[in-house]
Amino acid sequence: MKDARQELEAVMHAGRVSGEEIREDVWIPSVCTICYGGCAIRAHRVNGTIVKIEGNPASPTGSGRLCAKGIAGIMILYDPHRLKTPLRRTNPQKGIGIDPDWKPISWEEALAETATRLEQVRAEDPRQLVLQVTTTMAPSSLLFFTFGWAFGTQNMWVAGGGVHCGNGAHAAGGITHASWSVVPDFKHCNYAIYFGASKGHGAGHAATPNIAQAADARERGMRMVVVDPMCNFAAAKANEWVPIRVGTDAALALAMANCLVNELGIYDAEYLRTKTDAIYLVGPNGRYARDAASGKPLVWDAGAGAAKTYDDPAAKNAALEGEFRVNGEACRPAFAVLRNHLKKYSAEEGERISGVPAATIRRLAREFGEAARVGSTIVVDGVTLPYRPASAIFFRGAQGHKNSMYNCFAIDLLNHIVGAADVVGGTLGFNPVCHGHPESGRPRYQPRPDRDGLMAVGSWMLPHVPYPPAEPRRPDSMGFTELFPLSHVSPLMASSDQEQWWQRFDLPYRPKMMINYGANSIMSVGNKEAVAQSLKNFDFIVSFDLFLNEFSDFADIVLPDASYLEVFDPRPNFPFIFNHPAGLGDWGWPIRQPVAEPAYERRSAREVLLGLAYRLGLGPEINMAVNAFYGLDGPQMLDPAGTYTLEEICDRELKHKFGPARGLDWFKEHGVITWPKKAEEVYWRPFVDVRIPIYHDYLVELGERTGKLCEAAGMRFDPRYYGPLPEWLPCPSHEVKDAAFDLHAFYYRDAIQVNGFTMENPWLDEVARMDPFSYRIAVNAETARRKGVKDGEAVWVETSTGRRVAGRVRVTEGIQPEAIGIAACAGHWTEHQPIARGKGVFFNDLLEIDFEHTSPVNLNLDLCAKVRITRHEDQHAPHGT
Amino acid sequence: MGNAHNAARAPGTAPAAGGPTRPAAEPVTVRVSFMGLIAYVTKEKELALEFAGTPTLRGLLDELERRYGADFGARVFRTSTPPRLLQMCTRIFVNGDLVDDKALDAPLPAAPGTPPAILVYLLPAATGG
Structure with a gap:
């Protein structure tokens, strides 16, 4: 280890021998990618050597700050253990710890064999190709997904990063906040309760801006309560740490919700009435009561003494409580059903399950409810807005369980009960609304209502959006995500029982070839034996990596990737719902650009993949896939018949968003474009006519359809997970x-x-x-x-x-x-x-x-x-x- | 104070500009390109269809579903029952413009400056695994 460090230091100082003439001394703006923070950086290059990396104060994505990881990025650039040349295994035997006996090969040899294999797979059945991608470079790894679209396979996944960290929190965040995850409105929140989250106290989305904002909030007096099995990064800075039994967050949150609604009577009736489905009538079958003609959900207009569709202007004072006869049946508003449902989660029951004392549960509920100041308003930038300075957030800890969906819904329910969702002081999604740059009007998006008035996201990381979920159907992908449409990523890609389920559902092909980009699934998913067994399916694996690692033991060809300091990416912080700081401030769109040329024979994986697509004759497909993914139309659309470099694509993406004068050359010089956020973008909820479900009626229908398909194939199906109201279910x-x-x-x-x-x-x-x-x-x-x-x-x-x-x-x-x-x-x-x-x-x-x-x-x-x-x-x- | 949860709305997006439409009786040829996974379903990459009059996008997709079967429809439409909206992971370009549900029930615009034909690229965004 000491030798490795000395070796690195020698490389770093190679360009800085004392007395050497300084021929170059420049600072180059770019973006870090060591975690999901996406912090803007400046790299200091002297005579061709990077000597320092620091935050870029010109960009709100980082605000000039950088953590230890970002600063240490230099060591990735110059690490002598990085791959230098393409390698081909000579030992046909694959297994954990079995030496592939690598031999160096040329890029042309590597690409020729890869292209030949891809052509064979495509001729037989393109679905036999699996693309496995790291989530760390999430926004920029998407050229891999476009390759998959162009090729004709839907078998793509992000290994552990997806099945550990996102299927719950991101889906729930998308359904109720139109965003990838949620954070307190640090500028105005007075009481934040974290459930298995560390926003502003560790790595992750918009990490350094959040850290600064969280510190300012604590100094201002925001009370912070952290519910977590461990007194970790967030709890260490909190006013109170609440130790909780692992995986029981839903029980605690539901007990708090019961206290709020049934013991304290604290809830925001107007918010529930106008921004949720709390007024939608629920029939004895547990489903929305619907208008026979239009199919729209019905509400009870107390003034008229009649049921009306939810969007009827007369439904402004629709009932939240009571029982009414509709279509010959006794129906109740969803809020009344919820209120009754919550009664079984007494504080004592919450204690029994979570280990948190009942008295603490009641106190937390009261503190949260009082802090929310239901009914109050505040003026921000001249706009009068609801003011609810209380926030309950969730993330990886709460969602990392079999019961992840309900855990997240239960916690978020606290926000909706008091109206603290995407309003001043409350829980904010990361940037669900953007009106665009003042000159170009792009990027522009906002949530929109679906057929039931419920919210569909305006922007998402992937085309597969959480709501409205697609109709479940018999799967023909390896991971069965069509059968479970609320999922993003499936562990069936590497599970020990995958073959059993493939047979039960008559999957007509098996995986044959994998292209991996930076993921180490042997370590990132679960027990290594199961993953190793799943990798035996593949005849051929090509892996782009920075280092040889445990996954490389299963690869046939390894290709030396350029690091984040050596590549272009036109959108490292877009979609803004992912790692652009939430809350008031400025919008910032930086680019990632090379601060150093790739050394040895390293090449950007994205450029290689683009070249492979053209080599395979998939030009029109990959060009249209890029258009589809980046939303390129009009003059910046790629011509299906054209051939493009990655730089040309970057240039078009930037001009599409910011006008013909601000292409790649402009961004290389300036690094970032910024413009001020508006209050209506940040606190958007009052301005956008959408509702969110507190009664998840769609889950019931999903469960019925998915259940039928599962049972027909002999797959055990547990309907408890598809009830319309959150429950605590044991892991x-x-x-x-x-x-x-x-x-x-x-x-x-x-x-x-x-x-x-x-x-x-x-x-x-x-x-x-x-x-x-x-x-x-x-x-x-x-x-x-x-x-x-x-x-x-x-x-x-x-x-x-x-x-x-x-x-x-x-x-x-x-x-x-x-x-x-x-x-x-x-x-x-x-x-x-x-x-x-x-x-x-x-x-x-x-x-x-x-x-x-x-x-x-x-x-x-x-x-x-x-x-x-x-x-x-x-x-x-x-x-x- | 009044209910601040429903403040004045931010301006919505402008509707997509329509192009010139044709008289109902004149036959219209629509060229469709199928890319990626959907080409595996259709078993062909291109198709030219003639309609008596300009079809709507929905009319075109319904015709394609009749031709290629329910598997095609399942990849294009979100549900099997009305109202049938587009799969959110399907991307359709009409004459170079990305369209969404709002375009379903409007007549397809003519491609400016080209022979009377309308190009639709169907590229289902593959997900999952």
Whole structure:
């Protein structure tokens, strides 16, 4: 390790020998991509060498700040262990830890073989091609998806990044906030309660702007409560940490909702009446009552004493309570149904499930409800707006379970009960509305109502939007997302039972070839044996990577990718719903551009893939796919018959958005374009005529259709997950009966080590080794005492199904007594990453990957495991430290 | 104070400009290109259809569904029952303009400066796996 560091330092200083003439001294604007933050950067280049990276103050995406990861990006650029040349395996045997016996080949050899294989696959059945893509470069990896569209396969996935982190939170965020995730309105919020989230206190979407805003909010006096099994990054800065039993967020949130509605009588009737389906009448069959002629949902107009369609102007004072006869049946407004439903989640029941004392639940509900100031308004930029300075947010922790959808809906329900959704002080989606640059009017989008008046997003990361969900149908993709239309990514791509389900549904093909871009699915999904078994399906795997890693053991050809510091990307922070800071301030659209030329034979994977598409004769298809994906039309549309470079595409995308004078050359010089946000864009809810569901009627229909298709194929279907109102449903870990396995293991995203390749960065490794938890297993002090385990000792962590990992304990008061916490992305074993190798604990090896551990609604993988810890027999080995 | 949850609306998007339309009786040829996954369903990449009068986009898609079957319809329309709106992951270009549900029930515009034909690119955005 010391040699590697010295080697890197020597490379860095190669251009800075004392006394050398300075021929070049420039600062180049670009964008970081080490995590989802997407912070704008400036790279300082002297005589061709990057000597420093810092934040770019000209862009609101980062606001001039940069975390340790961004600064350490230099070490990725000059890491001598990075791939330098294409490689071809010579050992036909594939398996975990089996040396492929790589030999260097030329790019032409690599591309010729790849193209030949692709032509064969396409001739047989293009669906046999699988594209696997890292989520870290999410906005810019989308040229991979367009390749898939052009080729004719729908079998694309983002490995662990999707099935761990998004199927729940992003779907829920999309349905109720038209956005990828949610954050408190830091500028105005007075009371924020975080459920398994760390916005503003760790890595992730718009990380550094959020950190600054959260710090300012705390200084201003915002009270912050963090509900989490572990007193981690967010809780460490909070006013109050509420330890919760792993995976029980829905129970706590529903108990709080019950307190608000049924004990305290705190709810925003006007918001519920005008912005949700709370007034929609529900019949005895649990479905909306509908107008026979139009099919629209009905409401009860108390003044007229009659049912009317929801959009009837006379329905302004529609009933929230009561029972009415409609179409010959007794119907109640959805709010009345919800109110009754919540009664079973008393504070005592919440305590029984979550471990949070009933008195605490009642206090939190009262504090939240009073902080929301229902009925108040405030003037912002001359506009009078609802003012609800309370926010309940959710993210990875709350959504990382089989019950992810209900967990997220239950937490978000708190916001809608008090009207604190996308209004001043409340919970904001990341930029669901944009009116566009004042000169070009682009990008312009906003949510719109669907047939029932419910909200469909205006902008999304992928074409597959969460609402309205497509009608379920018999699947012909490998992951069955057509059967489960609320899902984005499917663990069936790598599950141990995939063949069984493919046979049950008569999938007419099997995967044959994979193109991988930067994903390490052997480590990122679940237990490595299941993933390794799934990779045996493939005859041929081509992988674009920065480093050889554990996944490379299964590749046939590895191609050396250019890093984020060596490539173009016209839209690193767009869609704005992903990693552009929310709240008031400025819009910013930066670009990513090379700050250094790729060394050795490295090439941009996106450029290679574009070239491959043209080589395969897919010119019209890829051009139209790019048009479709980037929304290019008019003069900037790619001509189907044309051939384009990536730079030309970038230029067209930018001119399409900002006019002919602001193409790639303009952005290379300026780095970013900014313009002020308007209050109506940020606090958009009063200005857009859409409603959100608090009664998820569409889930009932989805469940009926999906259930029929599953049962016809002999796939066990659990209708409990398709009820219209959120419930707490136990994870498989909650149902383990063996008392010997008495702890819930979970993982969390470290602020420094955020994905696989950060572990190889020696500067970040140095920082992580200074952190007491990054490479250790957090165990409650009393639990450790009870089990006779001391701080620093090595233990086995073992599941009831026999999976186990080893690591060293960090004893702490800052974790719920029934939980053990492990930082993610660790536990590498490849010899090709000497810094990462042997550091931390490979948590994912504890996880089952099968349908039993998958949400039957959104296909999120269940990410907690019931375990026991025992003292390791070998106390001398490093065990990850 | 009044209900601030329904403030004055922000200006909506301007409707897409329509092009010249044709007299009802004149035959109109529509050229359709199928790309990506949908070409696997149709088993052909291009098709020219003649209509007596300018069809709407919905009329064109209904005709294509009749020709290629329910599997085609399932990839183009979100539901099998009315109101049938477009799959949100399907992209359709008409004469170079990306269209959405609003274009379904309007007559397809003529392509300016070209022989009387309308080009529709159908590119279902593949998802999932």
